[in-house]
Amino acid sequence: MGGMRIGELAALVGVSTRTVRHYHHLGLLPEPVRLANGYREYRLRDAVALARIRRLTELGLSLDEIRDILADDQGRELREVLEELDADLARQQEAIAVRRARLATLLAEADLRPDSMVSPDMAAVLRDLPKAGSRIAEIDREMLVLVSNLGEPADQAQILDLMRPLTEPGMLAQGHALYERLDALADADVHDPLVGPLAADLAAHIPDEMAALMIANLNTPGAAGANWLEMLTDEMSPAQIEVFRSATLILQEQERA
Amino acid sequence: MGGMRIGELAALVGVSTRTVRHYHHLGLLPEPVRLANGYREYRLRDAVALARIRRLTELGLSLDEIRDILADDQGRELREVLEELDADLARQQEAIAVRRARLATLLAEADLRPDSMVSPDMAAVLRDLPKAGSRIAEIDREMLVLVSNLGEPADQAQILDLMRPLTEPGMLAQGHALYERLDALADADVHDPLVGPLAADLAAHIPDEMAALMIANLNTPGAAGANWLEMLTDEMSPAQIEVFRSATLILQEQERA
DNA sequence: AGAAACGTTGACGCTACGGCAAGGTCAAGC
């Protein structure tokens, strides 16, 4: 004679009572008649309706979409929504595949250093920078990591090309010495006597392509790539900035000759 | 000299300012120093940290997981989490593939009737039931749809086997006649004189396997499959229930003979 | 009769922010 109560219905269809009430609240499932004590009394048709909703949710439809389908109540709408859903699922598959591919390359390189995840080439460059103690080297490191995380692959390749001459065996020791001399100017005055010689020595070690970039930026500030150079100078002391400005002028003279 | 403000940082890394503040709120990104006017002032290292967070989120890590990684700050934790993440993504791929497969079959059968999505076999059975006007047929229809939506494939196959004899060409007309006679008992008394003959005629049309199931349920109520039969009787009038009970007794007698 | 297992409504929690409100600050143009 009587029907089911909410717990039986939920168990039958395999959902929680909370879910059933939620569907009532959203208007997906009509509220059944109430018994004298206020309990909801469900019939077979309610189980059918609930099971239908369940199947649609399991396909990945949102409850709003399901309500539209139920309201519209024609196969036409359903087919539209399902086709759109399939396209959406295809996109999701693609996105997941991409992420898994990136994960796979990350996991393949066992080079999971805590501070960053970078390409092998970039990792090699980073290895050649002074490990600690040099503030300027640290800035360079941060810059490189940032570019490798943000820049397009083309940008990264370009930066790597710019850096590569500096990582040749003969350069390394001299590079470290330059870093030390730059660090020594952290609190120095702009007119410190060490600035001039350091600028000259620095100019002698800058690769040609990088020199061109620095000169271009000196003459037309705000051009492409200016942000990055600006951010570098933001981190340096006035004396250190002066070293680079002076070195750039030297490079410009050399180029004219 | 100075660093960036929040808008520059956000634009540099490619997120919204809201996102940056959100990360501050969650403790993912340390709050930088404030200028005299209250503005946050960011340095290069903040951009590096933010970019790192971004990369991890794009891989699919939750912000909580990222905070754990940043706190623990060792490649070990990172590797663990990434491997777990990969496994999770694999599961998601599998789930999506399953859903797309089901969608494909649904879309392939152009049989998207508004009231349900069932297997072709089940659709054939449903087609043979009286379309409208018969309450009992409607109950049967609901029952079948429910089973096809909820039951395991094995259950569905069994139900289909039970129903198949009833859908043979010769049976259809008689079945419809039986439905009509059952419907006529909707408001009848249990002792209505039509009950006896209808029970006899009904018994003559029940397939053997279904008869066995009905008999078993009569003798040991609450056994497997009892829910479904109980739900059927829930929807019927006392006289209709009596017809089935009586028919089951007749079948039991026949079996003993 | 008391406890366990149901039922009722209502409200907060979760993710990763988006959007809006209601203001304060700053550079540029009139």
Add this chain to the structure above:
DNA sequence: GCTTGACCTTGCCGTAGCGTCAACGTTTCT
């Protein structure tokens, strides 16, 4: 000097689909 517009600040509400109390009434079992 004043307006305009583009920034910045904090804070709160909304999202999807329920899970999980809370606080309380009902039924059922022992």
